[in-house]
Amino acid sequence: MIIGSHVSFKGDQLLGSVKEAISYGANTFMFYTGAPQNTMRSPINDTYTNEAKTLMAANNIDINNVVCHAPYIINLADYENDDKYNFGINFLIQELKRIEALGVKYLVVHPGSSLKLDRMEALKAIGNAFKIALTRTDHAEILVETMAGKGSECGTNLNEIKLILDTCDNPRLKVCLDTCHLNDSGVDINEFEQYLTDFDNLIGIDKIGCVHINDSKNELGSHKDRHENIGFGTIGFDALIKVINNPQLKDVPKILETPYIKINDNLSLAPYKEEIAMIKSGTFNPELINLIKDNAGI
16 A cells, blocks of 8 residues: 655654654655745755655655645646746646755646636647646656546546647656545546546546545535545445545555644644554544654653
8 A cells, every 4th residue: 555645844844744644654755846836946955855765765765756846836837927837837847856956856846727717728738838838847757636626627527638648749747636636526436447437538647647535625626626535425435445545546656635633723744654553454544633642642
């Protein structure tokens, strides 16, 4: 089972990310190279990177399964605003080069929102942006994420994802599935096998590079995108475990992006150690919050 969570990249950068992942009992992880809400980035520290690789090797973490996430603020669908569109492409190129310097393979990217623009042209603009970015970088791969359909988000169904991939026409563009987003877009996770069959027929299952494992606070087809802790949402533990253990996705990294647990007004704690243990055991623990408190000595 290749399972991990979102971790921090602050301080000692990739080394800190690895240490945090190990503390959760993970064998993969996902990080942002800077704040997801802005484009400010610190230079990559090679010393931290080399120490991180040594630590990964000693703890059964394959760097080929590690995932980076691009910031949310770029909108590659806004093709009419040349300045913003070109800025988004150039920043995407910068992020790809940063993960190449780290030795990381995957960069997950939200496709963007069409706003008031023609949706088909917006989808093609996203694919074109990915095509330019991949042409100007060496070996990192982009994983376009399936979206919930909030507002005018693009990439909310298989046909839209396929159009983006076809427009890009580069084997280094693949897909990141998100279970919360799928649920909120209208895909019943209880029927995930059928979804995979449809995906394989239209796109090819080998194009799935990562799966974000999240429960949802929302009903099926709500188009809201609000993550919930594993087993505490409308998707449910059993359905998510079947996704994680699906043999067709055995070699695909699974990443938790579930919310921190609020202990009090001044403290929230990461649930990932406990959620990963719960997933590995295959047994839902309804006392997750109390377990997190106990482990933290609260």
